[in-house]
Amino acid sequence: MKKLSILVITVISVFLFSCNGKAQNSQPINKKAANKIEVIDFHSTHRCMTCNAIEASTRYTLDTYFSKELKNENITFQVVNVDDEKNYKLAEKFEATGTALFLNVIVDGKETQIDLTEFAFMKGNDQAAFSIEMKSKLEKELKSI
Secondary structure (H helix, E strand, O other): OOOHHHHHHHHHHHHHOOOOHHHHHOOOOOOOHHOEEEEEEEEOOOOOOHHHHHHHHHHHHHHHHHHHHOOOEEEEEEEEEEOOOHHHHHHHHOOOOEEEEEEEEEEEEEEEEEEOOOHHHHHHHHHHHHHHHHHHHHHHHHHHO
């Protein structure tokens, strides 16, 4: 019985000393991976020609100039229907009730929302002009992450 008690105490001691919290920190935290730019294109169910052009011009710009950043997820792109109930919280967060274009720049867990809606409506139908300006805006923000 005494040997069993010693065995139990030994097992418990080994467990306690070997699990001193280091297992939780065994993987390094990669802060760079958490830093990114989310490009979010909000729209309603019924879309006009300009709304469709904004999405197309955004996709073109991202695919043409930022394919590497899309692949390594430094930039992500989402198209979000604000009329879909599952997107309510995200739309509410950005106060998007219809067509809107945002950059959500995330650096060390802090989010900065940049509203590009006015720019998108002004240049959305001119893919070349849209792309040049969007590229510039994204390059500027990429420097911060």
